[in-house]
Amino acid sequence: MKYHIWTEGCQMNVADSQRVASALEHLGYQSTDHAEAADVIVLNTCVVRQSAEDRAYGRLSSLRPLKDRRPDLVINLMGCLVGVKGNPRLKERFPYVDVFSPPSDPGPLLAFLTQGETYQMEQAETQRRYAYMDGDLALPVEARGQLVMAHVPVVYGCSHACTFCIIPFRRGIERSRPAQDVLAEVRSLVAQGVKEVTLLGQIVDRYGVDQPDGPGLAGLLRLLHPIEGLERIRFLTSHPSYMTDELLDTVAELPKVMPHIEVPCQAGDDQVLQNMKRGYTAGDYRRLVERIRQRFSGNGSRGGNGAATDGAAIHGAYPRVSIATDVIVGFPGETAEQYQHTYDLLDELRLDVAHLARYSTRQGTVASRRMQDDVPEEEKMRRFRLLEELQERIVAEINARYLGSTVEVLFEEEVKGRWKGRTPTNKLVFVQAGRDLRGQVQPVQITWTGPWSMQGSLL
Numbered sequence: 001m002k003y004h005i006w007t008e009g010c011q012m013n014v015a016d017s018q019r020v021a022s023a024l025e026h027l028g029y030q031s032t033d034h035a036e037a038a039d040v041i042v043l044n045t046c047v048v049r050q051s052a053e054d055r056a057y058g059r060l061s062s063l064r065p066l067k068d069r070r071p072d073l074v075i076n077l078m079g080c081l082v083g084v085k086g087n088p089r090l091k092e093r094f095p096y097v098d099v100f101s102p103p104s105d106p107g108p109l110l111a112f113l114t115q116g117e118t119y120q121m122e123q124a125e126t127q128r129r130y131a132y133m134d135g136d137l138a139l140p141v142e143a144r145g146q147l148v149m150a151h152v153p154v155v156y157g158c159s160h161a162c163t164f165c166i167i168p169f170r171r172g173i174e175r176s177r178p179a180q181d182v183l184a185e186v187r188s189l190v191a192q193g194v195k196e197v198t199l200l201g202q203i204v205d206r207y208g209v210d211q212p213d214g215p216g217l218a219g220l221l222r223l224l225h226p227i228e229g230l231e232r233i234r235f236l237t238s239h240p241s242y243m244t245d246e247l248l249d250t251v252a253e254l255p256k257v258m259p260h261i262e263v264p265c266q267a268g269d270d271q272v273l274q275n276m277k278r279g280y281t282a283g284d285y286r287r288l289v290e291r292i293r294q295r296f297s298g299n300g301s302r303g304g305n306g307a308a309t310d311g312a313a314i315h316g317a318y319p320r321v322s323i324a325t326d327v328i329v330g331f332p333g334e335t336a337e338q339y340q341h342t343y344d345l346l347d348e349l350r351l352d353v354a355h356l357a358r359y360s361t362r363q364g365t366v367a368s369r370r371m372q373d374d375v376p377e378e379e380k381m382r383r384f385r386l387l388e389e390l391q392e393r394i395v396a397e398i399n400a401r402y403l404g405s406t407v408e409v410l411f412e413e414e415v416k417g418r419w420k421g422r423t424p425t426n427k428l429v430f431v432q433a434g435r436d437l438r439g440q441v442q443p444v445q446i447t448w449t450g451p452w453s454m455q456g457s458l459l
């Protein structure tokens with residue numbers, strides 16, 4: 001029996017798909033890249049942008065002939081298109097879908113597949129959201145010993161109400177996973193060969209806020225840090241309002257926690273930020289970036305003591321911490337002047353990564369009910385392109401500072417004869433090597449840099 005999973009969207013969906021794969025393999029299924037060869041097809045969907053939603057509908061429609069030919073084929077629609085409360089309209093529109101599952105929950109599919117079989121999942125277990133995330137995670141066969149980096153959800157859902165965002169409606173309120181579950185899962189992943197974990201949450205720096213007796217994110221990082229065989233820990237996505245000094249100190253202090261902070265600003269204009277209901281100003285964001293950089297610049301920080309995983313900090317002249325942001329252009333009512341404030345903020349802050357998006361209305365959001373999508377598409381595109389060009393120039397300049405430096409690279413896989421890996425600051429590096437580097441951390445001297453990647457030689 002074979003399964004095929006199609007995944008759209010964020011790292012949380014990638015992690016959810018991994019869990020579905022793991023659960024299916026527990027039932028004896030094997031993975032296939034070809035939907036036509038599968039007995040179970042899972043479409044793990046995303047609705048954060050209209051284009052992602054359109055792709056999900058397209059993929060779903062393309063499965064119709066297959067289902068007509070093979071009625072025993074099981075089609076499972078999962079993720080944000082379904083949402084935490086379910087979506088009855090989908091059932092009417094796509095009657096050939098067998099199972100609808102909310103985000104992060106393989107339960108409905110497993111219950112469907114095991115119905116009537118000798119092997120029965122305990123009903124209580126299938127209903128528990130975390131039942132398959134309790135640390136007994138078995139990676140899909142092809143990933144065991146091969147997967148170097150894995151994503152581990154630590155906070156589900158989001159209780160913020162940014163006016164443009166559909167996530168709270170689709171993934172439900174914020175829930176942190178118990179620290180013991182996260183610990184057990186990371187230990188299990190490391191035992192199967194994983195070297196780096198990225199802790200995921202829509203607002204990951206709010207980890208533990210809903211569990212007053214448990215640790216916060218800083219405490220969780222300290223619990224994970226001693227795990228033997230675990231080389232690196234990352235976390236994303238942070239919210240500017242919750243990035244505490246304690247968390248930054250922890251990142252700077254613990255050698256296995258990588259100095260890369262993903263913290264979206266979304267806009268650089270106070271009125272637009274207020275309309276988005278983000279809860280901070282451009283000035284707050286500016287001060288946060290300054291605070292992050294200061295924490296990594298002086299003696300006594302990771303940069304000063306040259307932590308084991310960041311040898312480059314000793315030899316190189318590049319920034320010792322990298323910062324990534326998200327920006328939406330063309331939010332309802334955004335004037336040319338307000339957009340210019342966003343442009344100026346990015347120009348001033350010179351961040352390592354900017355994930356850029358053009359605003360699109362998502363049904364059900366506050367913005368869709370109360371605001372008019374009034375920035376013309378061509379204008380959105382013009383604003384987007386200008387930021388893209390600006391950011392490309394900035395990143396090329398930042399990366400050029402790595403030239404000649406020695407960086408510690410964790411290698412993931414071989415791509416077209418070159419080994420691909422990442423620096424602690426999350427920069428992509430390629431090297432030529434006549435040997436297997438998978439899962440190894442190696443010092444690399446950087447010999448070429450561009451805006452999207454670098455090349456180097458093994459020392």
Ligand code: SF4
Binds near residue numbers: 159161167202239
């Ligand atoms: S913080 Fe805002 S943008 Fe992020 S998931 Fe929550 S509602 Fe969406």
